[in-house]
Amino acid sequence: xxxxxxxxxxxxxxxxxxxxxxxxxxxxxxxxxxxxxxxxxxxxxxxxxxxxxxxxxxxxxxxxxxxxxxxxxxxxxxxxxxxxxxxxxxxxxxxxxxxxxxxxxxxxxxxxxxxxxxxxxxxxxxxxxxxxxxxxxxxxxxxxxxxxxxxxxxxxxxxxxxxxxxxxxxxxxxxxxxxxxxxxxxxxxxxxxxxxxxxxxxxxxxxxxxxxxxxxxxxxxxxxxxxxxxxxxxxxxxxxxxxxxxxxxxxxxxxxxxxxxxxxxxxxxxxxxxxxxxxxxxxxxxxxxxxxxxxxxxxxxxxxxxxxxxxxxxxxxxxxx
Amino acid sequence: xxxxxxxxxxxxxxxxxxxxxxxxxxxxxxxxxxxxxxxxxxxxxxxxxxxxxxxxxxxxxxxxxxxxxxxxxxxxxxxxxxxxxxxxxxxxxxxxxxxxxxxxxxxxxxxxxxxxxxxxxxxxxxxxxxxxxxxxxxxxxxxxxxxxxxxxxxxxxxxxxxxxxxxxxxxxxxxxxxxxxxxxxxxxxxxxxxxxxxxxxxxxxxxxxxxxxxxxxxxxxxxxxxxxxxxxxxxxxxxxxxxxxxxxxxxxxxxxxxxxxxxxxxxxxxxxxxxxxxxx
Numbered sequence: 001x002x003x004x005x006x007x008x009x010x011x012x013x014x015x016x017x018x019x020x021x022x023x024x025x026x027x028x029x030x031x032x033x034x035x036x037x038x039x040x041x042x043x044x045x046x047x048x049x050x051x052x053x054x055x056x057x058x059x060x061x062x063x064x065x066x067x068x069x070x071x072x073x074x075x076x077x078x079x080x081x082x083x084x085x086x087x088x089x090x091x092x093x094x095x096x097x098x099x100x101x102x103x104x105x106x107x108x109x110x111x112x113x114x115x116x117x118x119x120x121x122x123x124x125x126x127x128x129x130x131x132x133x134x135x136x137x138x139x140x141x142x143x144x145x146x147x148x149x150x151x152x153x154x155x156x157x158x159x160x161x162x163x164x165x166x167x168x169x170x171x172x173x174x175x176x177x178x179x180x181x182x183x184x185x186x187x188x189x190x191x192x193x194x195x196x197x198x199x200x201x202x203x204x205x206x207x208x209x210x211x212x213x214x215x216x217x218x219x220x221x222x223x224x225x226x227x228x229x230x231x232x233x234x235x236x237x238x239x240x241x242x243x244x245x246x247x248x249x250x251x252x253x254x255x256x257x258x259x260x261x262x263x264x265x266x267x268x269x270x271x272x273x274x275x276x277x278x279x280x281x282x283x284x285x286x287x288x289x290x291x292x293x294x295x296x297x298x299x300x301x302x303x304x305x306x307x308x309x310x311x312x313x314x315x316x317x318x319x320x321x
Numbered sequence: 322x323x324x325x326x327x328x329x330x331x332x333x334x335x336x337x338x339x340x341x342x343x344x345x346x347x348x349x350x351x352x353x354x355x356x357x358x359x360x361x362x363x364x365x366x367x368x369x370x371x372x373x374x375x376x377x378x379x380x381x382x383x384x385x386x387x388x389x390x391x392x393x394x395x396x397x398x399x400x401x402x403x404x405x406x407x408x409x410x411x412x413x414x415x416x417x418x419x420x421x422x423x424x425x426x427x428x429x430x431x432x433x434x435x436x437x438x439x440x441x442x443x444x445x446x447x448x449x450x451x452x453x454x455x456x457x458x459x460x461x462x463x464x465x466x467x468x469x470x471x472x473x474x475x476x477x478x479x480x481x482x483x484x485x486x487x488x489x490x491x492x493x494x495x496x497x498x499x500x501x502x503x504x505x506x507x508x509x510x511x512x513x514x515x516x517x518x519x520x521x522x523x524x525x526x527x528x529x530x531x532x533x534x535x536x537x538x539x540x541x542x543x544x545x546x547x548x549x550x551x552x553x554x555x556x557x558x559x560x561x562x563x564x565x566x567x568x569x570x571x572x573x574x575x576x577x578x579x580x581x582x583x584x585x586x587x588x589x590x591x592x593x594x595x596x597x598x599x600x601x
Contacts (some may be wrong), residue, residue: 038426
């Protein structure tokens with residue numbers, strides 16, 4: 001699972017003093033050239049962002065009202081407008097709802113799990129800045145920088161029923177063997193486990209940075225007032241890092257909504273669709289069955305879901321502050 | 322007085338152990354797959370699938386690595402991946418230029434352009450993969466490394482970061498260069514870019530990692546071996562059940578070890594970059 005980029009305190013538009021300065025320089029003859037130069041610098045990137053950022057949304061919205069498939073790509077004249085049919089089929093498709101429910105389940109379990117574990121790791125790492133702790137930090141961070149396609153090889157191998165490491169450990173503990181990736185429930189757990197493993201490092205680093213910013217004198221003042229370590233943590237530390245916590249919750253939530261990599265490389269959505277997340281469902285319908293129109297309708301539903309969840313969260317957070 | 326102090330010290334030491342042990346255990350769990358991977362890539366096939374599993378090989382062999390480059394096409398995949406990284410760095414230059422354009426030049430339309438860039442920041446790839454495929458396919462750029470690099474060439478977040486950084490460059494510095502007759506492009510390369518070194522290093526490292534690891538677009542946009550990257554080649558190798566697991570491990574090590582080395586060398590910058598953007 002990957003966290004999507006979210007601007008921290010992103011602010012559109014320009015500060016007011018810039019426009020004032022422009023009016024002072026309005027008579028300058030250099031102004032037009034420099035404006036053209038600004039466009040010259042921004043244009044290549046703007047074109048790419050427009051074509052690969054904004055246009056796909058419009059294309060998906062348009063295609064979602066058609067029956068475009070692989071035949072339609074070769075013979076555009078055969079594409080038919082089908083109105084809301086794709087959306088209606090989607091609403092009645094048990095596979096879609098099972099993918100939706102699975103994704104929602106991962107959100108409900110995964111967001112608190114990752115947040116709490118990342119906070120625990122960050123709090124532990126924050127205790128000491130020595131060389132050993134820096135090494136630990138590096139190890140926690142490794143899963144975030146390496147490609148899951150590669151690491152999934154070793155995970156599959158450790159999950160293997162016959163010679164895998166996990167079943168050997170279960171055996172050592174006197175527990176029965178588990179068919180990790182071939183039993184529906186344990187496959188859901190295994191795939192989620194790998195995602196949690198991958199997400200903890202990055203999120204704990206974000207929280208660690210916030211924890212390091214908590215002023216010592218406030219903690220000392222609370223200690224002098226007789227607050228124990230638990231109360232100091234709950235009433236002094238946590239309120240201080242609430243923005244970082246909110247950021248972690250939000251990006252983790254969106255990350256689970258887009259959950260794709262782990263089930264794709266570990267189980268390919270199986271067994272019998274048990275680990276098919278929403279994104280994987282869209283991928284399979286789009287690229288295995290070439291149902292571009294149908295999959296586009298699903299993409300729009302996913303986009304609207306992510307946008308709605310983000311807005312609700314922002315609203316909640318504003319109400320809290 | 323001294324006894325309470327030493328008691329507090331003792332309690333602190335117990336607390337440190339109580340925290341350090343689970344923390345170390347967690348870190349080892351994070352690192353275990355990597356160690357396991359490298360260890361198994363140098364085992365013989367029989368030993369790799371033996372039960373109970375052994376961590377260290379009793380007999381070292383690099384046969385799996387040789388196989389990757391002789392019997393399999395991994396040299397080709399590696400070169401394609403390196404090419405993709407190079408294209409990603411070209412994209413970084415475009416990203417920096419756009420950040421400069423938005424930071425240092427005024428105009429209402431330009432402001433709207435920046436707003437449009439910000440808007441795309443939250444759109445996930447999983448939502449756009451189908452329409453993007455249709456767009457690249459319509460442009461006839463599938464099965465082409467440039468086509469594979471295009472969708473992620475410019476990161477909206479990168480543009481945002483460069484703009485935030487470059488807005489702090491004093492206008493007087495640029496104006497002085499203009500009066501001296503320097504061209505706009507020259508000012509960018511000789512003044513703006515060197516000043517932005519910190520962010521350039523961070524974004525450069527993130528670009529290298531992201532391009533090297535990129536999987537979704539190479540997978541969707543290549544339909545022949547010609548444009549396979551390490552990630553796609555490896556995922557195909559994984560799907561073949563009959564494949565020798567030591568070869569799969571060697572392929573995985575080939576793909577992850579360069580990034581791990583890079584991470585150890587430039588950890589400070591990479592962590593800063595990830596903390597800034599919250600991406601992997």
